[in-house]
Amino acid sequence: MTSSVLSANYNTILFEFGVTLVSSKILYALLRKLYQPRVFSDLLLGILLAQFRILSVTNAINLVFAKLGPFVFAPYLFALGVEMDPFALLLDAAAADAVVAYAGILSTAALVAALHSAVVLPVTGIVHERSLRAFLGLAAVLANTASPVLTRLATDLKIAKTNVGRLAVGAGVTSDMVTTLLIALGSMVWRDGDADAVTSSADLAQPLLTGAALLAVAMSGFASRAMAEWVDGRNPEGRRMRGFDLSLVALAAAAMCWVVSALQLDFNMAAFMVGLAFPSEGRVSRLLVSKANFVLSSFVLPLYVAHVCLSLRQTTDDIEAAGVDPDSQVFRVYVMQLPFPWWKVFFATAMGTLGKVAGCAGVGLIKGLGWLEALALGMLLNVKGYFHIYCALAAFEAGIITDKSFMALIFMVALNVAVTPVVGMGIASWARRSVQWRLMGLQHHDPATELRLVVGLHGAQDVPTLAFLVDSLRSCGGGGLACYAVDMVQLTDQTAAAIVKGGGFDGVTVVDEEVSEMRKLIGEALDAYVSGDIKVRRLLALSSFQDMHGDMCICAEDAMAALILLPFHKTQCLDGTMDAAGLHYGFRLVNQKVLQLAPCSVGIMVDRGLGRLQNQQQNQTPVNVVVVFIGGADDREALTLAAFVCKHPGIRLTALRIVQSAAAQARARARTSLFESKSRRNILHLQAAAPNGGAAASNEELQAQADDKFFAEFYRKHVAGNKGAVGYLEKHVADGAELVSVLRGMQGDYRLFVVGKGRDRNSVLTEGLDEWAECLELGPVGDILASSDFSATASVLIVQQYDAKKHYKVIDDEFMPL
Structure with a gap:
């Protein structure tokens, strides 16, 4: 009897997962004609599921991700770290794209610091916890650029070869790497979730654990490079990579993540640190990134975003003010129809956009861009993505933000991602209009010119x-x-x-x-x-x-x-x-x-x-x-x-x-x-x-x-x-x-x-x-x-x-x- 019930539950879960994935692909195929990235279609589907509670999808997705939630985002962060080269922070620190990235980060952090009193207000405020980690985390998340989303947009909108497009892609990778690294280091400092842990003198072991985690990351870098060279030697160019060797590398990377996380570091942040230490060049790295991202974008991330959106809740005060019993069926069906935090959405969007545009556009003007191109550069570097959704859920579960702020951040990401392609199309149209059309052909070619x-x-x-x-x-x-x-x-x-x-x-x-x-x-x-x-x-x-x-x-x-x-x-x-x-x-x-x-x-x-x-x-x-x-x-x-x-x-x-x-x-x-x-x-x-x-x-x-x-x-x-x-x-x-x-x-x-x-x-x-x-x-x-x-x-x-x-x-x- 018990086995039949479990079998029925598994069949239901598989069916609802299939419906969610197919719906996500169909929605993405429709929105792709409007140059909307995949994260927007996943968010839109998740919001619709949270609004109407179709079938029992909420039970199936939340049942699975309640167990896998702490680990499901680790492959994404690992692949993101593998794509990045940490040595570029030192070697290319004076490059134009790095300067643009640093300017956007600093200007966003300065704006968050200047508006710290408004950040904690009940109406417009974002954070619920008055602590250093809350403000630094908010500044890092708002300053972060979703580089995978930006690179895909640059490809779809045909702006990757323009001056603004190349500068935006390069600055986006640097901004993503720096801010994600700061968040990972912050998770080491506040490893136990206590906002005042950094000021406590009782926890003498914490610096030792932080040093041990950094040492483990460094050691994983040496080990991963040696393993990558060994696998590359066994699989020369021109020959198909052995599946066993690639699986062995993936298992070794997972083991490294587990060792680092055993030092009381968040598993997802440990995955990013290990990926950052992993060699970014080489055949093994290319395969790991392509295979991991394909599986994530096709199967894992749509379900993860649906899980996050299904976690949206209003505060108990709002529920009681609406006259709805939290335990009633009405609450479960109409939870999204309670008073919506529009002021929070507007405040978070404005703060992130103004911070990014002020710094990036200013440096763009100094580098010789026109004011329209500089403004577009700042808007492109403000694009959000899956990492921002993960950070919103992590902050909500840690009690740093309330459920209203959680909802506001999710809708802020959706609004931001929906608007950014319009900016990209504007850049493309400006680039096309700037071309002086002339008779281009062999008959009209001047032999004295190239x-x-x-x-x-x-x-x-x-x-x-x-x-x-x-x-x-x-x-x-x-x-x-x-x-x-x-x-x-x-x-x-x-x-x-x-x-x-x-x-x-x-x-x-x-x-x-x-x-x-x-x-x-x-x-x-x-x-x-x-x-x-x-x-x-x-x-x-x-x-x-x-x-x-x-x-x-x-x-x-x-x-x-x-x-x-x-x-x-x-x-x-x-x-x-x-x-x-x-x-x-x-x-x-x-x-x-x-x-x-x-x-x-x-x-x-x-x-x-x-x-x-x-x-x-x-x-x-x-x-x-x-x-x-x-x-x-x-x-x-x-x-x-x-x-x-x-x-x-x-x-x-x-x-x-x-x-x-x-x-x-x-x-x-x-x-x-x-x-x-x-x-x-x-x-x-x-x-x-x-x-x-x-x-x-x-x-x-x-x-x-x-x-x-x-x-x-x-x-x-x-x-x-x-x-x-x-x-x-x-x-x-x-x-x-x-x-x-x-x-x-x-x-x-x-x-x-x-x-x-x-x-x-x-x-x-x-x-x-x-x-x-x-x-x-x-x-x-x-x-x-x-x-x-x-x-x-x-x-x-x-x-x-x-x-x-x-x-x-x-x-x-x-x-x-x-």
Whole structure:
């Protein structure tokens, strides 16, 4: 009988835990579109559970966490400590982000000290206990920055690469480390919960215990470093980490936490101290952080936040004033509907925000930021998170704050986290508006200035061919060449759990094992294939497939790039066919959005082993490249790229011009006449119809004139004036079928086809080709060249020119430069 009851209880607990976790994930998926972090969805769900007391969830969660509560937050604090480097407090003390962090901490502490009388008032006060530990603890908690929440927000809002974003992420980590360390040290001083213990002379053993705890932490640091080195030696890079070794490290870390906590130190604070002593670099550390954060964010923390919110209570006086019996069912159902402490919420929010903004914004102004950017910096560093929820519960259980203040702090965290993404979006909009839009593309590039390229990489397999293209452009002019290699990493729950502060141009990075291995292979491939005289800067695009185009466009804007090069979403199989099975199909969505929204020209590279073959031949055999010119702005951009490439000694270029035959010209004239006649029939006033038809006709004529002029200049410079170094072919075709036939006849002679996408091309030669197209984003000609049945050896580069009409208000296309 007893076993059946326990079994029923276990089934109920598992069911209610499952409902809570699923509800949290659904709520997070909905709120994520508003850039709300996971902690806000967990808080919102917990508040709803506390308000309505759905089913018996309160009994299940509180029953479990009443036993595990003192230990459940320890893994979070341990992982947080592992991410941090305590030596940075000494080595980087004068860095800009450290100065900003210290200024925010000091200003918040000064404000709490100045308002100490209001802090203990019954209406607005936060603390119930008049003691030194209460005021210092409140100051440290309000000055703390939730660095994991901030790094994730910086990634989602695309501000990690801005000046404010990088400064905020760096200062957030420093602020989080310093304030959490102060709270941990405070827990050593007031280890028995007595506020006056520090002044008691009777407890002579307390200094000895504190010293012993610090010594144990130091010893755990030496032991953990030795164990990490031993495990790294057993699991070299490139080989999957053994689960037994990682479990052994986790058990050893737990044992160290237990030893430190045995010296009368809070177990959670002991976990943070041990994690801080743990080496922050290395494969073991990366795996521990990523695995622990993934499990915590997916399972533990939503349940923990629900437990905290279900612990919300009002004071007995408020219950009696409301006329509700504390033992009644009504109290258990409507406990959240009693008088709410709005003044406490407002006071805590205002005190924390003003303290952070005053110090951080002041230093930001001194460091050269504008006043809007400095204000945004302070607001970002004021973001709260899971640690603040833990501190509120710990203070409530210790009697430092009342239940009203407990509720006020929980709602303060929710309000703060909900508002912070708005600040981040404001920063992103300011950064975008500050960019002076101009014609960014190869055709408008000044050869005397540096040519900048943004190259997207899905993995190491994309490096050889894209590196060949970058190397072929290094002779483009006297300004040199700079390449921004962007590792395109999909943001999943697992990679999101491994986001930490980054270095250099990237504000954040990922310590996930698979991502780190991929980035390492990309770096090795870049070192092997890219010439030493090309400046290469490594970047990271960490986003979901729906948002990754934003990272690429922002990189191009920040770098003022003229061209974005992206790999095709399909890879070549062993039988020569093109298949997307090797890669996630979401990269096609990324390419489509980049083509639509890019601030410069874009090139899509369909790789059929070009770079690998050249590396095997050690560049002894010139590469035969053909550029196909039909007409239009995209073809002119492709011809410009070919003009840069032809200067490379290892490339033999041929320019193929497709010209309409007599039959095609007759069809074109008939189509123009038909268009003009339809326009006259559809418009009532004949006088107004004539200019419209003339404008359409004149636009085609202007495009044709621009094509003829541009190709004639190319021919003069590179064909006639270069002693035949660039070949020239001219083919007269009548329709799309003949065009395809001509291209198929050349596929065995050339290793690379360069074609324009043909967005604005209005030619009878490509009519009907897009009806059977599989990838419309490549254009009619590019889709044919990229298909599996075209060639097994010829790679293709599809070029799209930057469309200035996206960023300039244009009355008519005639006013746009050709």
